[in-house]
Amino acid sequence: MMRCRITYRKTAPLRYTGNLDIQKIWERYLRRAGLPVAYSQGFHPQPRIQQACPLPLGFLSQAELADIYLDNDTLRPDDITRSLQAMPYPGIEIAAVEEIDLTEATLAGRVIATEYLAEWIDPLDADQLTSKASALLNAPQLLRSRRDRNYDLRPLIEALEVLPADSSHNAMLRMQLSARQSATGRPEEVVSALGYAPYDARFTRTRIMFTP
Amino acid sequence: MTFDHTMLQKQLERILPTVQKPGRYVGGELNQIVKDWDGVETHIALAFPDIYDLGLPNLGLAILYQTLNAREDVFAERVYSPWTDMELAMRKSSIPLYALESHRPIADFDILALTLPYETLYTNTLNLLDLAGIPLYAAHRSDQHPLVIAGGHACYNPEPMSAFIDAFAIGEGEEMIHDIVNAYQAWKRSGQPRATLLKALAHVSGLYVPALYEPDYHPDGTLRELRPLDPAAPRRITKRIVAKLPPPPTNFIVPSIDVVHNRVAVEIMRGCTRGCRFCHAGFINRPVRERPVEEILQAIQTALKQTGYEEVALLSLSSSDYTQIIDLVDQVSKHASENHLTISLPSLRIETFSIDLMDKLKSSRQGGFTLAPEAATDRMRATINKPIAAEQLLETARAIYSRGWSTIKLYFMIGHPSETLEDVRAIVDLCKAVIAEGRKIIGKRAVLHAGVSTFVPKPHTPFQWAPCDTQEQIQAKQQLLRSELRGPGLKMTWTSPKDTMLEAWLSRGDRRMAEVIYNAWQNGAKFDAWQDQYRYEIWQVAFEQAGIDPAFYTHRMRAEDEIFPWDHISPGVRKSFLLGEYRASQTQSFRSDCRESCFACGILPTFAELRRANPGKHWMCPEVPIRKKKAVLEPVAS
Ligand code: SF4
Numbered sequence: 001m002m003r004c005r006i007t008y009r010k011t012a013p014l015r016y017t018g019n020l021d022i023q024k025i026w027e028r029y030l031r032r033a034g035l036p037v038a039y040s041q042g043f044h045p046q047p048r049i050q051q052a053c054p055l056p057l058g059f060l061s062q063a064e065l066a067d068i069y070l071d072n073d074t075l076r077p078d079d080i081t082r083s084l085q086a087m088p089y090p091g092i093e094i095a096a097v098e099e100i101d102l103t104e105a106t107l108a109g110r111v112i113a114t115e116y117l118a119e120w121i122d123p124l125d126a127d128q129l130t131s132k133a134s135a136l137l138n139a140p141q142l143l144r145s146r147r148d149r150n151y152d153l154r155p156l157i158e159a160l161e162v163l164p165a166d167s168s169h170n171a172m173l174r175m176q177l178s179a180r181q182s183a184t185g186r187p188e189e190v191v192s193a194l195g196y197a198p199y200d201a202r203f204t205r206t207r208i209m210f211t212p
Numbered sequence: 213m214t215f216d217h218t219m220l221q222k223q224l225e226r227i228l229p230t231v232q233k234p235g236r237y238v239g240g241e242l243n244q245i246v247k248d249w250d251g252v253e254t255h256i257a258l259a260f261p262d263i264y265d266l267g268l269p270n271l272g273l274a275i276l277y278q279t280l281n282a283r284e285d286v287f288a289e290r291v292y293s294p295w296t297d298m299e300l301a302m303r304k305s306s307i308p309l310y311a312l313e314s315h316r317p318i319a320d321f322d323i324l325a326l327t328l329p330y331e332t333l334y335t336n337t338l339n340l341l342d343l344a345g346i347p348l349y350a351a352h353r354s355d356q357h358p359l360v361i362a363g364g365h366a367c368y369n370p371e372p373m374s375a376f377i378d379a380f381a382i383g384e385g386e387e388m389i390h391d392i393v394n395a396y397q398a399w400k401r402s403g404q405p406r407a408t409l410l411k412a413l414a415h416v417s418g419l420y421v422p423a424l425y426e427p428d429y430h431p432d433g434t435l436r437e438l439r440p441l442d443p444a445a446p447r448r449i450t451k452r453i454v455a456k457l458p459p460p461p462t463n464f465i466v467p468s469i470d471v472v473h474n475r476v477a478v479e480i481m482r483g484c485t486r487g488c489r490f491c492h493a494g495f496i497n498r499p500v501r502e503r504p505v506e507e508i509l510q511a512i513q514t515a516l517k518q519t520g521y522e523e524v525a526l527l528s529l530s531s532s533d534y535t536q537i538i539d540l541v542d543q544v545s546k547h548a549s550e551n552h553l554t555i556s557l558p559s560l561r562i563e564t565f566s567i568d569l570m571d572k573l574k575s576s577r578q579g580g581f582t583l584a585p586e587a588a589t590d591r592m593r594a595t596i597n598k599p600i601a602a603e604q605l606l607e608t609a610r611a612i613y614s615r616g617w618s619t620i621k622l623y624f625m626i627g628h629p630s631e632t633l634e635d636v637r638a639i640v641d642l643c644k645a646v647i648a649e650g651r652k653i654i655g656k657r658a659v660l661h662a663g664v665s666t667f668v669p670k671p672h673t674p675f676q677w678a679p680c681d682t683q684e685q686i687q688a689k690q691q692l693l694r695s696e697l698r699g700p701g702l703k704m705t706w707t708s709p710k711d712t713m714l715e716a717w718l719s720r721g722d723r724r725m726a727e728v729i730y731n732a733w734q735n736g737a738k739f740d741a742w743q744d745q746y747r748y749e750i751w752q753v754a755f756e757q758a759g760i761d762p763a764f765y766t767h768r769m770r771a772e773d774e775i776f777p778w779d780h781i782s783p784g785v786r787k788s789f790l791l792g793e794y795r796a797s798q799t800q801s802f803r804s805d806c807r808e809s810c811f812a813c814g815i816l817p818t819f820a821e822l823r824r825a826n827p828g829k830h831w832m833c834p835e836v837p838i839r840k841k842k843a844v845l846e847p848v849a850s
Contacts, residue, residue, distance in 0.1 A: 013240035016228060017468040021235075024474070028242075028466060028520025039552065047552075058229045090242055091468065121222050199226045 014091025156185030239312030331718035372725035374422035383451030418452030580619030594800035674793035722777035786814035
């Protein structure tokens with residue numbers, strides 16, 4: 001058995017596909033690519049595919065990670081990349097494949113922070129966005145409520161940065177948010193705390209950060 | 213009007229995060245086919261008027277999608293009904309109904325082809341037309357509007373929807389759809405008005421163009437005649453069939469979200485020879501045609517490669533009757549165990565051999581084992597022509613419980629013609645006998661789930677003359693079942709009598725039903741197939757507004773010589789044969805499987821030419837001999 005870490009981009013065709021369905025899609029992708037995924041033991045064997053960190057529905061991503069276990073020891077990362085690219089799956093773009101030690105801790109347990117880009121669907125005033133963002137960072141606390149639960153958003157925000165518009169995109173907000181157990185910041189919450197409608201922005205995850 | 217793709221994308225980006233399962237509305241799935249819009253002559257929107265989750269796995273649409281897109285001059289796309297939340301959002305933002313591949317508005321297409329497998333999709337069909345901005349009534353459409361056609365099992369009685377559909381395709385679509393496209397293209401190139409197109413379509417075998425006919429009624433409301441108004445309109449429209457099942461589709465679209473069936477589906481045979489008298493599918497899908505084992509295996513292999521699916525369903529009306537079933541199951545199961553595949557094989561007969569088949573397929577014991585006895589007394593079984601000895605059912609049940617299944621699902625129907633409360637009580641006794649066997653074998657783990665639906669006499673079946681039970685009758689029968697079918701391990705589900713009424717009006721109605729359907733839609737009816745959406749009162753009002761008594765369609769015993777609203781549609785089976793079967797049901801006479809001996813139901817004379825040209829065992833009716841030409845003896849020139 002071998003374990004491979006796949007870094008991939010989740011693009012438009014799978015934007016509205018949730019995490020459970022992405023799991024299925026990986027299973028089908030591997031079958032199509034002829035890669036022999038390993039199954040868990042037990043009464044209902046499941047293919048061993050582990051996502052690092054769930055991505056909210058409607059988000060795109062430039063940096064998704066999944067560990068897959070294959071019933072094979074001889075394949076090299078290059079072979080795997082080639083097999084996957086030979087049978088492309090709409091909505092998944094392979095960025096990197098590396099072999100990982102079987103004993104290494106799972107990715108999901110080591111996530112500490114995630115980075116997102118919010119790009120506004122229609123043009124907006126970048127200066128205004130910048131001043132709102134610095135006001136937000138200066139606030140001692142940001143009390144909000146989500147699904148009937150009150151919480152403070154401020155400590156979950158690790159960094160904010162405004163990227164002005166250029167010829168290819170409208171103004172964007174880069175944000176680094178905490179993603180620890182029970183301390184996970186949601187980018188839509190940041191956007192609405194800034195006073196914008198969350199659905200006016202398009203979200204892309206750009207990085208997942210782990211404990212070493 | 214030019215199509216602004218970016219504008220629509222932006223609108224959708226704002227709306228989609230606010231609706232349930234937005235993945236239903238974006239397309240872009242694996243194996244979707246996309247073509248350059250301007251590079252093809254004819255654009256066809258294939259529509260299933262219910263949500264994506266139900267429509268995507270529809271095998272009929274998958275077949276049409278493949279065969280149409282195989283043509284270079286055609287681009288066929290998909291469209292489904294948006295769920296209520298998405299519909300609201302679309303109407304609020306004035307987004308017209310669009311196709312999933314190109315995101316173009318449906319109104320821009322040449323042909324809108326609807327599949328109508330069941331009648332409860334009728335109000336959704338009107339809603340779909342409305343969302344697309346296409347006039348609901350066929351008569352109100354002009355040359356600019358798409359041609360609206362419909363096919364599917366419900367279309368064997370097209371009359372209730374005849375005001376809304378330009379042409380109905382009766383029977384199997386694989387070949388007919390190309391004739392339709394060709395006729396359409398010829399018309400479009402000719403620049404003639406829409407009326408010319410309708411006449412041209414009436415010449416296509418299997419197509420029914422309702423605008424070319426006019427009904428005439430007796431004073432008592434029954435039909436006197438459906439009069440053709442044009443020489444192009446045939447008096448009788450005979451369904452189309454394919455002589456030999458073409459290779460099955462393999463390049464299935466794989467949804468990016470969970471839908472009702474996520475699997476490769478292969479139709480192993482079409483039709484059924486059992487002749488159960490209640491069964492609509494059994495009469496309209498004759499004759500039986502099988503696919504060769506080799507072709508099925510090949511299709512499975514290819515489809516699995518193309519889709520990556522983990523499940524395969526082998527479909528037919530009666531799997532146990534497939535001639536090479538053992539061979540097929542052996543070969544498929546070999547492949548399955550090597551590849552972590554799940555194989556499903558529905559519609560098995562009530563015999564222990566069925567368990568052997570499931571065993572070979574290493575079928576999961578989780579979902580339970582399903583059997584459909586349909587009735588519980590010998591008298592009822594003879595009436596409906598589904599002979600199963602109670603002892604054989606018990607023996608099968610014993611074997612199921614002792615071979616690893618803890619749940620058995622039994623499907624019954626109440627409301628068969630001449631059924632009494634005694635016949636219904638027998639369902640209770642039978643279920644109790646089955647669960648008692650289960651408890652003897654596996655104790656408290658044994659579960660028996662009785663699914664009791666209510667029979668609606670369907671057009672083109674021997675029971676088309678029979679009335680449907682009234683709501684009171686159905687309630688009394690269900691009451692009896694609910695109070696007596698209880699006890700440890702017993703579960704029961706049933707159909708609401710109101711749902712049954714709707715099914716009965718819509719399937720047995722005539723042209724006057726169109727007004728009722730329209731009223732109901734205007735009053736807010738849609739998603740009638742969904743229990744939580746269907747509202748009986750709306751339909752009551754709709755009937756009142758139209759001045760029609762619904763009981764006329766449902767509870768009237770029809771005279772043997774009555775002309776039915778669907779008599780001009782021929783499934784190839786003769787009305788006289790059906791009447792014979794109806795009479796046989798009243799004397800409880802069995803009719804055996806027609807594979808054993810042909811009962812001359814009418815299929816062979818109807819399709820004699822086709823059968824003669826396609827001899828062989830794949831088609832289960834007897835062969836039709838080649839007519840011998842009289843040899844003319846001519847003097848040999850010397
Ligand atoms: S023609 Fe004969 S064999 Fe064929 S379906 Fe009819 S009864 Fe059966």
